[in-house]
Amino acid sequence: MLDKPKAARRPRTSLVAGGAGFVGSHLCDRLLAEGHRVLCVDSYLTSSPETVAALDNHPNFRRIEHDICQPLALDEAVDEIYNLACPASPPLYQADPFHTMMTSVVGTGNLLQLAARHGARFLQASTSEVYGDPLQHPQQEDYWGNVNCTGPRACYDEGKRAAEALCFDSLRLGQVDARVVRIFNTYGPRMQPNDGRIVSNLIVQALKGEPLTIYGDGEQTRSFCYVSDLVEGLRRLMAVDPNPGVPVNIGNPGEFTILELAEMVLALMPTRSALIHRPLPADDPQRRRPDISRAEGLLGWRPQVSLAEGLPRTIDWFRATLGATAPLVRR
Ligand code: NAD
Numbered sequence: 001m002l003d004k005p006k007a008a009r010r011p012r013t014s015l016v017a018g019g020a021g022f023v024g025s026h027l028c029d030r031l032l033a034e035g036h037r038v039l040c041v042d043s044y045l046t047s048s049p050e051t052v053a054a055l056d057n058h059p060n061f062r063r064i065e066h067d068i069c070q071p072l073a074l075d076e077a078v079d080e081i082y083n084l085a086c087p088a089s090p091p092l093y094q095a096d097p098f099h100t101m102m103t104s105v106v107g108t109g110n111l112l113q114l115a116a117r118h119g120a121r122f123l124q125a126s127t128s129e130v131y132g133d134p135l136q137h138p139q140q141e142d143y144w145g146n147v148n149c150t151g152p153r154a155c156y157d158e159g160k161r162a163a164e165a166l167c168f169d170s171l172r173l174g175q176v177d178a179r180v181v182r183i184f185n186t187y188g189p190r191m192q193p194n195d196g197r198i199v200s201n202l203i204v205q206a207l208k209g210e211p212l213t214i215y216g217d218g219e220q221t222r223s224f225c226y227v228s229d230l231v232e233g234l235r236r237l238m239a240v241d242p243n244p245g246v247p248v249n250i251g252n253p254g255e256f257t258i259l260e261l262a263e264m265v266l267a268l269m270p271t272r273s274a275l276i277h278r279p280l281p282a283d284d285p286q287r288r289r290p291d292i293s294r295a296e297g298l299l300g301w302r303p304q305v306s307l308a309e310g311l312p313r314t315i316d317w318f319r320a321t322l323g324a325t326a327p328l329v330r331r
């Protein structure tokens with residue numbers, strides 16, 4: 001007797017809000033490589049369709065131009081939603097603070113409602129900024145933070161805190177299987193050259209032979225995670241069963257002062273650039289390093305790419321993208 005033909009299995013459908021951005025584009029690549037169908041929802045506020053142009057002919061990829069502050073309705077099945085939509089660079093999120101706050105609050109609310117209607121799993125891209133200028137070091141997830149709710153960073157920090165509250169309320173109410181990742185400074189290819197963040201600024205300035213801008217004395221610290229490590233963490237948190245029900249830090253615990261980072265860039269690039277100091281922006285956090293024991297325990301995750309490995313890869317990408325031809329010097 002002939003076997004009945006098996007019903008073709010529908011690929012898992014992942015919606016990536018902010019999918020044309022720096023992190024989102026890498027996540028789209030990864031999901032497509034895993035055989036998912038990907039709906040990339042983006043308003044192109046801090047990106048452009050160019051970032052994902054290479055995916056446009058992929059049969060499992062579709063772009064939807066949409067601002068998540070507006071409700072979104074979809075006819076097709078959606079199995080999981082990643083909410084990465086939000087400007088992440090301080091000058092860009094401060095350019096239109098009302099819209100930044102609404103993106104995190106109204107936008108996350110809209111996507112949670114979409115997830116509830118579709119029975120989709122939900123992953124919210126939160127941030128180390130929920131810890132503000134932290135009084136605990138390194139930062140563990142049970143630290144409630146030190147955020148100035150009236151300062152220029154509040155539109156981002158408080159918006160992300162409200163988005164976390166919406167996610168955990170949706171979970172408690174049994175409406176959405178929502179998960180929250182707190183992302184620490186992430187870098188890599190496809191950062192926007194002009195978005196004002198430290199890694200892109202220093203590399204672009206060195207490529208152009210311009211002074212490297214150091215805000216304040218440069219003794220403030222950050223911990224830099226390579227983008228492929230972050231994407232691995234996002235996938236693991238979305239997949240883990242049962243839902244941990246708590247936020248999870250994803251970041252690289254290697255901690256560097258901004259001056260140390262600038263020295264690393266100078267050591268890797270032949271440039272006439274020198275350092276120039278500029279005023280420290282208001283409420284700029286002094287120290288930041290993730291405690292990743294929760295990610296290690298729950299997800300078996302730890303970063304694989306050190307700054308010494310990831311920085312040259314990122315410089316190579318900027319050099320190729322910006323058309324500079326001088327060879328990379330590794331001292
Ligand atoms: P990004 O600016 O490159 O990407 C954000 C994307 O969201 C862009 O494509 C932008 O056009 C889109 N977007 C913004 N507002 C939108 C709206 N209202 N509707 C639809 N699309 C909108 O930033 P990124 O570095 O890729 O960050 C991605 C996410 O990760 C953000 O939510 C950010 O807060 C979070 N995060 C990133 C970092 C980091 O270091 N990269 C650190 C902490 C948290």
Ligand code: UDP
Binds near residue numbers: 197222
């Ligand atoms: N910074 C700097 N020069 C620059 C851009 C940023 O010294 O050209 C500093 C900034 O003041 C902060 C750190 O680098 O202390 C990281 O800045 P970024 O905007 O990348 O991220 P965030 O402050 O959100 O962590």
